[in-house]
Amino acid sequence: MLDHLTVVTHPLVQHKLTLMRRKDTSTGSFRRLLREVSLLLGYEITRGLDMTTVRIETPVTEMDAPILDGKKLALVSILRAGNGLLDGLLELVPAARVGFIGLYRDPETLQPVQYYAKVPEALEDRLTIAVDPMLATGNSSVAAIDLLKAKGAKNLRFLCLLASPEGVAVMKAAHPDVPIITAALDERLDDHGYIVPGLGDAGDRMFGTK
Numbered sequence: 001m002l003d004h005l006t007v008v009t010h011p012l013v014q015h016k017l018t019l020m021r022r023k024d025t026s027t028g029s030f031r032r033l034l035r036e037v038s039l040l041l042g043y044e045i046t047r048g049l050d051m052t053t054v055r056i057e058t059p060v061t062e063m064d065a066p067i068l069d070g071k072k073l074a075l076v077s078i079l080r081a082g083n084g085l086l087d088g089l090l091e092l093v094p095a096a097r098v099g100f101i102g103l104y105r106d107p108e109t110l111q112p113v114q115y116y117a118k119v120p121e122a123l124e125d126r127l128t129i130a131v132d133p134m135l136a137t138g139n140s141s142v143a144a145i146d147l148l149k150a151k152g153a154k155n156l157r158f159l160c161l162l163a164s165p166e167g168v169a170v171m172k173a174a175h176p177d178v179p180i181i182t183a184a185l186d187e188r189l190d191d192h193g194y195i196v197p198g199l200g201d202a203g204d205r206m207f208g209t210k
């Protein structure tokens with residue numbers, strides 16, 4: 001059973017996160033680092049996944065060996081920035097089912113605006129992991145989890161890179177059953193809803209749109 005909040009303090013994760021936070025880190029480096037961090041966070045977010053066994057032959061003998069059923073996992077990226085985490089997770093579990101929820105945050109109201117949703121069928125039978133690097137006000141992640149629950153998901157986890165205390169509290173109030181895994185819990189939000197110290201706008205930094 002995962003705690004409501006897990007901060008992955010592993011030195012490799014923290015080192016790469018520091019490089020990502022730096023304002024002079026290039027778009028290409030930022031994207032590469034996010035992929036690398038997603039592989040490391042993937043180790044934590046998949047902890048305790050159901051396994052089955054398969055009969056195999058080693059060069060020495062036969063054995064019943066543990067194996068994952070990737071189809072039992074649904075990875076859902078909150079666009080755009082979620083794709084940076086999704087890419088690495090898919091390398092770890094290539095058979096996972098994949099969904100996308102398109103959300104952008106209105107800069108005035110800080111409310112999420114949905115522009116797309118396509119998620120795998122039969123979510124009630126899968127562990128559903130929603131991914132987005134930034135948990136700021138929590139409005140986007142709450143909206144994404146609302147949608148996934150409305151589509152049947154019962155066993156959910158949320159993976160991010162940075163979380164704010166405000167966002168974690170909003171998620172806990174709305175979805176106390178959804179564990180959050182993050183690389184860091186930052187200090188606070190600024191007046192524009194940006195995480196402080198943060199890393200700026202994750203989508204813009206990944207895609208070079210500003």
Ligand SMILES: O=P(O)(O)OC[C@H]1O[C@H](OP(=O)(O)OP(=O)(O)O)[C@H](O)[C@@H]1O
Binds near residue numbers: 080140193
């Ligand atoms: O917790 P919140 O206050 O809702 O903020 C977090 C959201 O903001 C960012 O997306 P953004 O709206 O910038 O869209 P983008 O990924 O397309 O850049 C981020 O990727 C989250 O989805």
Ligand SMILES: O=c1cc[nH]c(=O)[nH]1
Binds near residue numbers: 134136195198200201
């Ligand atoms: O700090 C923040 C807050 C929301 N979205 C981002 O990309 N960064």
Ligand SMILES: [Mg+2]
Binds near residue numbers: 202203204
């Ligand atoms: Mg953005």
